[in-house]
Amino acid sequence: MNCPVCQKEMVVEDFGGVNIDVCKDGCKGMWFDWMELAKLDEQNEGLGLALQEALSYDRANDNRGQVKCPKCSLPMHIHMYEASKEVNIDECYQCGGFFLDSGELKVIKESFMSEEERAVYMQKLLDASTDFKKAQDDLETEKARTQAIRNFTKFMCVSYYMTGK
Numbered sequence: 624m625n626c627p628v629c630q631k632e633m634v635v636e637d638f639g640g641v642n643i644d645v646c647k648d649g650c651k652g653m654w655f656d657w658m659e660l661a662k663l664d665e666q667n668e669g670l671g672l673a674l675q676e677a678l679s680y681d682r683a684n685d686n687r688g689q690v691k692c693p694k695c696s697l698p699m700h701i702h703m704y705e706a707s708k709e710v711n712i713d714e715c716y717q718c719g720g721f722f723l724d725s726g727e728l729k730v731i732k733e734s735f736m737s738e739e740e741r742a743v744y745m746q747k748l749l750d751a752s753t754d755f756k757k758a759q760d761d762l763e764t765e766k767a768r769t770q771a772i773r774n775f776t777k778f779m780c781v782s783y784y785m786t787g788k
């Protein structure tokens with residue numbers, strides 16, 4: 624799969640049983656497939672190493688406007704990450720994937736989000752995904768999607784991968 628920003632071939636990295644595409648040779652952006660995110664759970668181990676590396680990437684200038692989903696080629700939608708106004712998360716409403724620019728994970732790690740803020744943020748992501756929901760008649764798919772968003776917000780919470788909680 625090619626990076627939506629620089630078009631370089633992305634490398635699949637194992638984040639503890641969850642495959643995340645990283646733009647290693649290019650902008651160091653990361654692609655989170657929602658089906659992969661749905662696999663994340665509290666028991667996951669081994670997130671450490673790959674994450675450590677991802678966290679060492681420098682912040683990239685993300686004043687690049689809208690990008691297209693590497694999977695569906697449709698324009699992606701931008702969400703602000705609540706605790707840090709500097710982080711934009713690109714989300715594809717078609718396939719539900721997320722893209723984080725280089726260094727954004729680090730900014731997120733350094734911003735604090737309370738349990739409450741996280742819940743609000745997750746609800747926002749879910750609400751914004753109405754197009755995606757409309758495309759899904761399957762209740763199981765919607766359930767998995769909700770789980771993926773929950774896991775995504777949890778994953779972005781520092782305490783999750785620093786303490787496993």
Ligand SMILES: [Zn+2]
Nearest residue numbers: 626646649650
């Ligand atoms: Zn790239």
Ligand SMILES: [Zn+2]
Nearest residue numbers: 692695715718
């Ligand atoms: Zn897509």
